[in-house]
Amino acid sequence: MYLASDSAAAAVELEDVSKTYPGGGGTPALRGVSARLSAGTFSAVMGPSGSGKSTLLNCAAGLERPSAGRVRLAGEDIGALREPALTRARRRRAGFVFQSFNLVPALSVWQNVLLPQRLAGVRPDRRWADEVLARVGLSGRRNARPDQLSGGQQQRVAVARALAGRPQVLFADEPTGALDLSAGHEVLALLREAVDELGQTVVMVTHDPAAAAWADQVLFLADGRVHSSLQDVSAAEVAAVMTELSAR
Amino acid sequence: MIRLALATVRHRWWSFAGTFAGTALAVALIAACGTLLFSALSSPAGSDRYAAADAVVSARRQVSVHDGDKTKSRPLSGAPALPSGLADRLATVPGVARVTKDVAFHAQPLTAGGDPVGGDPAGGDPVGGDRAGGDPVGGGTGGAPVMGHPWTSASLTPFRLLSGHAPRDGEVVLDAGLARRAGVHPGDRVRMALSQEVTSFRLAGIVATAQGPQLPSQGAVFFSASDAGRLAQPGDATALALHFSEGADGDEVLDDVRSAAGADVRVLTGEERVQADAPTALVSYTGAVGVFGSMAGITVFAALFVIAGTIAFAARQRLRELALLRTLGATPHQVRRLMGLEAWAVGVVAAVVGTPLGLWSAHWMRDRFVATGAVPASLHTHGGMVPLLLAAGTGVGVARLAAYFAARRVARIAPAEAMRESAAAPAGGRAWRLLTGAVLVAGAAAVLVFTPMRGGIGVGMGFIGCALLICAAAALGPWLVRAVGAVLGGLLPGAAGRLAAANTRRFPLRAAGAAMPLALLFALNATMLLNSTLLGDLTAQTGRARVAAARETLTAAGGPGLPLGAYEEAARTPRVRDADATLPSEVMVREGGRPQHYPAQGLYRTGGGVLDLKVTRGALNGLGEGVAVSTDLAGTQHWRVGDTVGLWLPDGTRVSRPVVALYARSAGFGDVVLPGPLAAAHTPRPLLSAVYLGQDPGPAAMKTLRARFPHLSADGGTADGRRDAEDASQQAALRLLTGISVVFTAVAVLNTFAMAALGRRGEYAALRLLGATARQVRAMAAREAALTTTAGLAVGAGIAAVVVGTFSSAQDGRWRIIVDPLWYTGLLAGTGLLGLAAAALPTRLVLRTAAAGGGRSER
Incomplete structure (x- = not known):
């Protein structure tokens, strides 16, 4: 298991990253963003709609290639990688939880959890997978199909799957966006637990101040630029910054 | 990976249903055509009239042309004469006990009423299986040829006398089948139609073979040696049958016979002896080979077209899932492999279902073709395993190939698309589509302009041109559909109409997925039907003018x-x-x-x-x-x-x-x-x-x-049996071809509309929430279907117009497009109805469930 023993080591480093989508009217989604997210911490990325927070996550995780700038994921410069090297880097270093549609509908819970390792061609670590499935409280639903689970359960399977691969960074894009309050609470608690007990690095994009309050640090984006960064904030403080950003 | 592929196929079976149906159909049809093709190639060419001979010597029936160091040969329709003195030469070969000369010439008995009596067309009813006395089959239309021979050659089969005696001058001996159908008995007089005259003979006796009253597919009449020598014409086939001495080493004798006979003649043994028979008595399967071969070809074309369409469409419908796999660490190569494995799985199951279906269809098709006279009755369905395996392989291969092309583009999807509500396929491929379309159009133009377009060859060339244009239309489909949508969209009234036009313009690939199979259906059938109708009409017209x-x-x-x-x-x-x-x-x-x-x-x-x-x-x-x-x-x-x-x-x-x-x-x-x-x-x-x-x-x-x-x-x-048979085989083939393309098109169109409707469940639900009545949503879907169908018909009619017009002007300089208004409108209406029905059905079903399902998004 990877443990970020040196808490000062950067899990994600962005250096002057810009991203312009082809056919997007030439407006950049990111304009020279630089940021450093420490290993073993829980970071939240916040900002109003269109502020570029999802693009930031995609670039940081290697899902998209930045137009300019450098991206280092757990020390490896992935900004310049092409397919399939990029996919291989992502397999080793990143795990994902999305807002919805996380699970392959044709596979059972257990098969979904092991899928990334199977795709990577490595022998799945079944004992660890069992343990994370127990951690998210779904040991009893190993053979269920995704459409037999509630939204919150599906999301917990996605968290288990992301943890099962022992990624250096777990990226979560609006993981609670499609859930009711209590189910969202469960998922956030799981992520927090992963950071505290397993030393997992988590980067989460959200627009919900209550969700951001679970994080160690919050990075605020506006118009594709970093606006500010706060440590250990409450939901009310986050909400205040968001109100200010939205009013601009 | 294999487990994921199988799990996906099991779970999303409905998105593979179109591919499965198309592949199973293709396998069945190719298996059927292949079985018939192999049967035609291996069916007996005639009766083994020389069964009792050790070897038969016949002239080499072919013409060879030497061009540089290449030699091209074509079979003759007649038989060259044997070198003079050959019989004497062969008689001196050690080990040859006897040389018997046979000549086969036209000699057909007539009934008392003057009707020609033909040989049994199918091949031998069993001995003694007497049909009720003198049935009018003697009326003889379509009966197999009847050949006259010298009595000395009767022993070569052998034919043995059932009653009467050997023929003297002025007498004949008939096989039992002919005698029964002519209604004559030994001692009666029987009129014989010969190539020069009709002459009356006395029936001396009746013969039969050990197997039955007559040979399969030919009748036999025996004359005295001098009568036969007088009646045979110079162009009639002669053969020398050899009997070897008892105890002689057959192979050794054969070698000696071959070297004595020379290069211009063939020494035939075993099953090959049949080939020494009279050319007019041999059964030709060339027509059958042509019909089944071209049907197999057309099936492969339609299958490739339809299966490629269903697979590409299914891939577009699950872009989000593929993107999710990419985020989980699947490389583009792995996505391609997954889709390839799925195609394998679907293809194999389809082959397992399709092959027995094909075997059954082969029997059914054989009976139909024999009934219309397009195929000789002696064709027996016994193709063996080879065509079945070939068909299964082709079906699976086509599915795999289609998946390869569909996956090539889709696999490049950016993993980030997984997080978007409606994933979009990677752009690009647009230039590729344009280029492919342009090349295909150029190819079609070359075929239509530079190849001979007259007569039967022209029909074939017209088909090739049409196929190329259909492929071009498929490549250019999105633009064609958008153009038709733009022209007609403005004409549709109301909010539903505007929405339908916008949908067609915005998602032209979806519309093209249904429109192009319809274009294929119309263009292919219109071209084949109209061109052959036109050719038939012009030929008949020319014939009338001639006489x-x-x-x-x-x-x-x-x-x-x-x-x-x-x-x-x-x-x-x-x-x-x-x-x-x-x-x-x-x-x-x-x-x-x-x-x-x-x-x-x-x-x-x-x-x-x-x-x-x-x-x-x-x-x-x-x-x-x-x-x-x-x-x-x-x-x-x-x-x-x-x-x-x-x-x-x-x-x-x-x-x-x-x-x-x-x-x-x-x-x-x-x-x-x-x-x-x-x-x-x-x-x-x-x-x-x-x-x-x-x-x-x-x-x-x-x-x-x-x-x-x-x-x-x-x-x-102006009766001409040859032409009638050709027409019959062409008509039967055309009808079957129409059937094949209708079924394929139905699969493709229904699949496209059904999958599109399923994928749009959320959109329909959203429209309902926005205040659209179910009726309005249905109206929108119906108008979209109308636009799509019209686009397909317009493209199909355009292709048919170009091909039929070119063909027509090559025949007599006149540019015709519709040729036969009844067929044309019928085809137009039929294709249109198929499109509209295929669209209405799934939309109705989805709307019924969407109303309950609320705003849940796809899947």
Whole structure:
């Protein structure tokens, strides 16, 4: 298991990253963003709609290639990688939880959890997978199909799957966006637990101040630029910054 | 990966349903056509009339052309004569006990009423299986050929006397089948239609083989040796049957026989002995091979088109899932492999279902084709495993290939698309589509402009041009659909209409997925149907113009043709000044370094003649020792009046004759006119297809004619059995082709609309939440379907117009597009209805469930 023993080591480093989508009217989604997210911490990325927070996550995780700038994921410069090297880097270093549609509908819970390792061609670590499935409280639903689970359960399977691969960074894009309050609470608690007990690095994009309050640090984006960064904030403080950003 | 592929196929079976149905159908049809093709290639070419002989010697029936160091050969329709003295030479070979000469010539018994009695077409009813006395099958239309032989050759099968005795001069012996159907018994007189005359013989006896009353697919009549020698014509096939001495080493004797016989003849043993039989008694499967071969080809084309469509469509419907796999660490290569494995899985299951279905269809198709007379009844369905395995392999391969192309683009999807509500396929491929379309259009133009588009070849070339244009339309589909959508969209009233037009413009790929199969259905069928109808009409028209001057036309009712005597007698009638007779034959001409078959006619002419061949240069009256050539053939060969041209006659004789005339009305007639006696001397079974009289001979003369030639018919028809059989096989093939394309198209269109409707469940639900009534949503879907169907029909009609128009103008310079209004509108309406029905059904079903399902998004 990877443990970020040196808490000062950067899990994600962005250096002057810009991203312009082809056919997007030439407006950049990111304009020279630089940021450093420490290993073993829980970071939240916040900002109003269109502020570029999802693009930031995609670039940081290697899902998209930045137009300019450098991206280092757990020390490896992935900004310049092409397919399939990029996919291989992502397999080793990143795990994902999305807002919805996380699970392959044709596979059972257990098969979904092991899928990334199977795709990577490595022998799945079944004992660890069992343990994370127990951690998210779904040991009893190993053979269920995704459409037999509630939204919150599906999301917990996605968290288990992301943890099962022992990624250096777990990226979560609006993981609670499609859930009711209590189910969202469960998922956030799981992520927090992963950071505290397993030393997992988590980067989460959200627009919900209550969700951001679970994080160690919050990075605020506006118009594709970093606006500010706060440590250990409450939901009310986050909400205040968001109100200010939205009013601009 | 394999587990994921199988799990996906099991879980999302509905998105593979179209691919599965298309593949299973393709496998079934290819298996059926392949089985029939293999059956035709391995079915017996005739009866084993020489079963009792150790070996049979026959002339080599082919023409070879040497072009540089290459030799191209084509089979002859007749049989060359055997070298003189060969029988004596072979008789001296050690180990050869006996040499028996056989000659097979036309000799057909007539019933008391004058109807020709044919051989059994299917092949032998069992011994003693007597059908109720003298059934009118003797009426003989379509009966198998009946051949006359010298009595000495009866022992070669062997035929044994059931009753009576061997024939003396003026007597015949019939096989039991013929005797029964002619209703005659030993001692009766029986009239025989021969190639020169109709002559009465006394029935000396009745024979049968050990297997049955007659040989399969031919009747046998035996004459005394001197009668047979007198009646056989120079072009009739001769064979020498050898019996080896007891105790002789067969292989050794054969070697000696081969070296004594020389290179020009074949020494045949075992199953090959059949090939020494008379050419007219051999069963030809070339028509069947052509029909089944081209059907298999068309099936593969339609299958590739449809399966590629369903797979590509299914891939677009699950882009989000593929993107999710990419985020979980699947490389583009792995996505391609996943889709490939899914295609394998679906293909294999489809092959397992399709193969037995194909075997069953083969039997069904065989029966249908035999019933229409398109295929000889002696064709038995026994293709073995090879065509089935080939069909299964082709089906799976086509699915795999289609998946390869679909995956190539989709696999490049950016993983980030997984997080978007509606994932979009990677852009690009647009230039590729345009380029492919342009190349295909250019190819189609080249085929239509530069290849010969006249006659039967033109029908084939038209099909190729049409297929290329359909592929081009598929490549350019999104633009074509958008263009039609833009033109018609403005005409649709109301909010539903505007929404429908916008959807069609915005998602042209989805619309093209349904429109292009409809275009394929219409274009393919219109081209094949209209072109062959047009060709048939023009041929019939030309035929009518050719015989317009005939006051009376004499043909042989229910028989292969009239004896030459019928023409001579009719031409001698006092009132008849002008008369023509035609003797169907065939010539071979050297063309592009190989011998090429052309239909020909031997022409007998009295007075100024009757047939108007529309001579453009020279004159037919000076035919004498020359030949006349169609303007088509003269054009390809660059022949002119006065040139001396080389031709091979059906028995392989090479002649050089001057061209005395060029004529235009060759359709349904032939490209070379030979002097009658020349054709008669070199054609197997030299019979007249028709005698044309320029003046009415009067009732008294007709009565005399009928008395001498009882099977003569004077109803003015230009009956030509060969053409009828060709028409029948073409019609049957066309009907089957229409069926095939309808089913394939239905699969493709239904699949596209159903999957699109399922994928849009959320969109429909959202529209309902926005306040649209179910009726409005249905109206929008119906208008979209109408737009899509119209686009498909417009594209299909455009392709058909280009191909049919080009074909038509190549025939007679006139540009026709619709040709047959009834068929055209029928096809148009049928295709349109299919499209609308296929769209309405799934939309209705989805709307019923969407109303309950609320705003849940896809899947």
